[in-house]
Each structure stands twice: as C-alpha cells, then as structure tokens.
Amino acid sequence: MASGEGEVMRNKQVIFRDYVTGNPKESDMYVTDSSTIKLKAPQGSVAVLVKNLYLACDPYLRIRMGRIEGSSVFTSFTPGSPLSGFGVAKVLDSGHPEFKEGDLVWGTTGWEEYSLITEPEQLFKIHHTDVPLSYYTGLLGVPGMTAFVGFHEVCSPKRGDSVFVSAAAGAVGQLVGQFAKLMGCYVVGSVGSKEKVDLLKNKLGFDEAFNYKEEHDLDAALKRYFPKGIDIYFENVGGKMLDAVLLNMRPHGHISVCGMISHYNLNQPQGFSNLTSLIYNRIRMEGFVVFDYFHLYPKFLDMVLPYIREGKIVYLEDIVEGLERGPATLVGLFSGRNVGKQVVLVAPAE
Structure with a gap:
C-alpha cells in the first residue's frame, strides 16, 4: 500500500457528451482536466488505483455511445462521465490482495490519466514483459x-x-x-x-x-x-x-x-x-x-507467446500519443483511417 493520505492530482479525462445516432463525431466527446483524484485506494475497499498507459480504440465503443436496451453484454456510456474500455495500466495503490503497487495490468479502465477500479476482477496481471506493453491492448489482449x-x-x-x-x-x-x-x-x-x-x-x-x-x-x-x-x-x-x-x-x-x-x-x-x-x-x-471465453486466456498465451518470440506473427499497431487525441482517433476507426490496432498512448511506462 502507498503511504500517507494519497496525493491529489488533476486527472485529464475524455468525457462522453450525449447519446449518439449515426456516425460518431469528435464533438460527441470532450477532453477536460478539471477533475481531481486522490492517488490512494479507499481504506477497507478492494479497489485498485491505476495510472493508465495505453488505451484501446475498439469498434464496440460505438455501440456503447448509443442507447442500449436489452443487452446482457454492453451497457451505454453515461453522459457527462468518462468513456471506458480496455487498456494497460500500472498499479499505484491497491486494496485487493492479488494486486500490489508497481504491478502492470490490462483490463477495463477509464479514458483518463488515473482510474479507480472498483471491480478489479476485470483486471489481468501482466507477467510477460519481454513483449511490448501495448500488445496487451491488442495481440495479447x-x-x-x-x-x-x-x-x-x-x-x-x-x-x-x-x-x-x-x-x-x-x-x-x-x-x-x-x-x-x-x-x-x-x-x-x-x-x-x-x-x-x-x-x-x-x-x-x-x-x-x-x-x-x-x-x-x-x-x-x-x-x-x-x-x-x-x-x-x-x-x-x-x-x-x-x-x-x-x-x-x-x-x-x-x-x-x-x-x-x-x-x-x-x-x-x-x-x-x-x-x-x-x-x-x-x-x-x-x-x-x-x-465468455476469458477462462481460456492461459491456453491462448501458451499458443501465441512462442509465435511472437519466434517471429512467426507480425502485429501492426497504429499508436497516437496523448489522451487529448483520443476522440479523433476513435472516430477515425469508422472511416478506416487506421492500419492495425489503434492505440492511444496516455503515458509512457516508467
């Protein structure tokens, strides 16, 4: 656990403006740094506080921008709140016994610099760091x-x-x-x-x-x-x-x-x-x-990691730098602007 009461930091975020019909536009989102966050998990909770490193731009995010009814898979984004999706992050503080400060993880996180994840069962700990961390938004995610x-x-x-x-x-x-x-x-x-x-x-x-x-x-x-x-x-x-x-x-x-x-x-x-x-x-x-198949993740890693290490798989990424470029990058998915996995670099891994 981190010591002290936890530093309070400004937290840049990509905010969902309102429900979307038709093609998504950059104006359906906006970037703000007016929010703050305490860099410490609440005492007595199992929450995990992370610093986001990479965010995945995925087509299913467009589904969550609309009004979703009757789906057991996706829920709509909440207007006025940050987008969320899959990303790679570093643990800053944790109330969960399986995660500790300094761990690298991938899973569901917010489109923001820092996220407090209250359902850490959505996170996977990263054990193999001999491959690029960004791969956990794509090839290994x-x-x-x-x-x-x-x-x-x-x-x-x-x-x-x-x-x-x-x-x-x-x-x-x-x-x-x-x-x-x-x-x-x-x-x-x-x-x-x-x-x-x-x-x-x-x-x-x-x-x-x-x-x-x-x-x-x-x-x-x-x-x-x-x-x-x-x-x-x-x-x-x-x-x-x-x-x-x-x-x-x-x-x-x-x-x-x-x-x-x-x-x-x-x-x-x-x-x-x-x-x-x-x-x-x-x-x-x-x-x-x-x-429905996340229980097969170890089997998947056993197959794909040797292919990566032996150079038998080529993996293409399109990485843009800066959370503020997130809205334009996400919208670009729907015009085929990207080649390979579209990723937003929020912060470099230290």
Missing part, C-alpha cells in the same frame, strides 16, 4: 483472444481449409489470417484500400487480398478467389459482404460472427437476402462474445 476464440474454438479449422476474413487489416482480422496460415489454410482478406491489400499479401502472409471498394460485384469477387467455395468465414463487417459470402460457402462451412461494423452507425440495420443458404448448405453460423 481482447483482439488477440477474439481472433483465437472465433477461429480456433468456434470454427474448428482443419489444415487446407479455405478461409475468408473481412476487415482483414484490423486488430482482429490480421491475427485471424495469420493463425489460419500457421495452420496450413488458404487465406484471403478483404480491406478498404490498395495499401492494405499490399500489406496483407506482402507483410502479413495472406495468400490473396482485395479492396472491396473496387469490387462492383462482391459475389463475383468471392468466386474469383474461392472457385471451390469458402470453408470458414470470419465475419467482422456484415452488410453486403455477408450476403455475398452466404452464396459462396461450402457445405458444412462455418461462419464466426465477431462484429458487424457496417451496421453500428445505422439507425435501421440492413437485412439479408441469402439466409436460406444456411439451410441448403448446412452452414453453422455462430455469434460469440469473447468475455
């Missing part, structure tokens, strides 16, 4: 776990499977493609620019990639890259892409539904025309939430 669960646990892949990944240059998609290649699969990714196509093919090891914005007929594009059909589709976008994929799945194929970023800013989500393909081709389409 929720995106990595999401790729692992959605591909290995939901899709039950086999060597030689034909795998298609949408949003393939993003934090999750880039890893799904590489996990599939390490298994001996044929892998194609869709992205939104020529630069990202080159990245997938020349740096991330995908067999093929295409820019969906240049394809007037997505069904024809998929038939070009998968003349014998798709065994596994890792779904990140929804919309017209999913409708086209349904026409190109092989019998008994698997679709792992991770996200549908094309729907997040729509007031009325798009319907689908080709769902009968699920019946005719006996396709298994399964949505999943990574939080």
Whole structure:
C-alpha cells in the first residue's frame, strides 16, 4: 500500500457528451482536466488505483455511445462521465490482495490519466514483459483472444481449409489470417484500400487480398478467389459482404460472427437476402462474445507467446500519443483511417 493520505492530482479525462445516432463525431466527446483524484485506494475497499498507459480504440465503443436496451453484454456510456474500455495500466495503490503497487495490468479502465477500479476482477496481471506493453491492448489482449476464440474454438479449422476474413487489416482480422496460415489454410482478406491489400499479401502472409471498394460485384469477387467455395468465414463487417459470402460457402462451412461494423452507425440495420443458404448448405453460423471465453486466456498465451518470440506473427499497431487525441482517433476507426490496432498512448511506462 502507498503511504500517507494519497496525493491529489488533476486527472485529464475524455468525457462522453450525449447519446449518439449515426456516425460518431469528435464533438460527441470532450477532453477536460478539471477533475481531481486522490492517488490512494479507499481504506477497507478492494479497489485498485491505476495510472493508465495505453488505451484501446475498439469498434464496440460505438455501440456503447448509443442507447442500449436489452443487452446482457454492453451497457451505454453515461453522459457527462468518462468513456471506458480496455487498456494497460500500472498499479499505484491497491486494496485487493492479488494486486500490489508497481504491478502492470490490462483490463477495463477509464479514458483518463488515473482510474479507480472498483471491480478489479476485470483486471489481468501482466507477467510477460519481454513483449511490448501495448500488445496487451491488442495481440495479447481482447483482439488477440477474439481472433483465437472465433477461429480456433468456434470454427474448428482443419489444415487446407479455405478461409475468408473481412476487415482483414484490423486488430482482429490480421491475427485471424495469420493463425489460419500457421495452420496450413488458404487465406484471403478483404480491406478498404490498395495499401492494405499490399500489406496483407506482402507483410502479413495472406495468400490473396482485395479492396472491396473496387469490387462492383462482391459475389463475383468471392468466386474469383474461392472457385471451390469458402470453408470458414470470419465475419467482422456484415452488410453486403455477408450476403455475398452466404452464396459462396461450402457445405458444412462455418461462419464466426465477431462484429458487424457496417451496421453500428445505422439507425435501421440492413437485412439479408441469402439466409436460406444456411439451410441448403448446412452452414453453422455462430455469434460469440469473447468475455465468455476469458477462462481460456492461459491456453491462448501458451499458443501465441512462442509465435511472437519466434517471429512467426507480425502485429501492426497504429499508436497516437496523448489522451487529448483520443476522440479523433476513435472516430477515425469508422472511416478506416487506421492500419492495425489503434492505440492511444496516455503515458509512457516508467
């Protein structure tokens, strides 16, 4: 425990202004340093006081900006309060027996310089520091776990499977493609620019990639890259892409539904025309939430850490410096501005 009553510090925060409809804007958030925080956990509590180092910009944050009703997974942000999400932090003080001053952790924290975490069971202690700490917002955090669960646990892949990944240059998609290649699969990714196509093919090891914005007929594009059909589709976008994929799945194929970023800013989500393909081709389409699989985190680390240390996985990050750049960085996710995992550096690790 830290000694004394605890120093009082100004605490810069990104505040959520009000519920959002349509595309999020920078003006839906604002940055303030008018708040203060005591750098000590309340006496007798199990709370953990942390200094935030890295914050993850994730598409699901847009869902939390709207009014959420009937969801057991997400809750809406509270207008006038800081945003929250996954991040990497250093423990400054703790009332919880599993965490002590100086520990590095990742988990749910606030979009602010310092956070008092009252539910520390949401934190994971970082034991492996021979890799970049920022990886715990991505490769070794929720995106990595999401790729692992959605591909290995939901899709039950086999060597030689034909795998298609949408949003393939993003934090999750880039890893799904590489996990599939390490298994001996044929892998194609869709992205939104020529630069990202080159990245997938020349740096991330995908067999093929295409820019969906240049394809007037997505069904024809998929038939070009998968003349014998798709065994596994890792779904990140929804919309017209999913409708086209349904026409190109092989019998008994698997679709792992991770996200549908094309729907997040729509007031009325798009319907689908080709769902009968699920019946005719006996396709298994399964949505999943990574939080249900956190018990597999040790298994995931056992698989992925050797790949990192042996240089078998390339991981792309787009890191911006300064909490004040958080709103613009988060909004940029929805125009495809980032390449790889989008991260905000709040403070360098000491």
